[in-house]
Amino acid sequence: MYVCSCFGVTEKQVKEHAEAGASTPRQIASACKAGTDCGSCVRRIQAILGRGNCPRRELLDQGMPALAAEDAVVELPEAA
Structure with missing residues (x-):
């Protein structure tokens, strides 16, 4: 099955690259x-x-909303 129609790359090829170390x-x-x-x-x-x-x-x-929210919190510096 083709994953990328533009370059004719198959699912098998993507899996082979992943097995060879590609992780992103x-x-x-x-x-x-x-x-x-x-x-x-x-x-x-x-x-x-x-x-x-x-x-x-x-x-x-x-059921761990506190942990999920903890990752999403961004602290902004206080205005002077």
């Missing part, structure tokens, strides 16, 4: 150009790499 969509793109043209395949590549889920969403689903 950018590394897959460096190996075979998948995801570098229209970008419509990047989410599929993320899913193949196991990066399709949001860690914060998983925490919320497990």
Whole structure:
């Protein structure tokens, strides 16, 4: 099955690159150009790499909203 229609990259090829050490969509793109043209395949590549889920969403689903919120908090400096 084709993952990237622009460059004719198959799911098998993406998995082979992942087995060879590519662990991000950018590394897959460096190996075979998948995801570098229209970008419509990047989410599929993320899913193949196991990066399709949001860690914060998983925490919320497990009933740990405090931990998920802790990751999302950004402290801004106080105005002088």
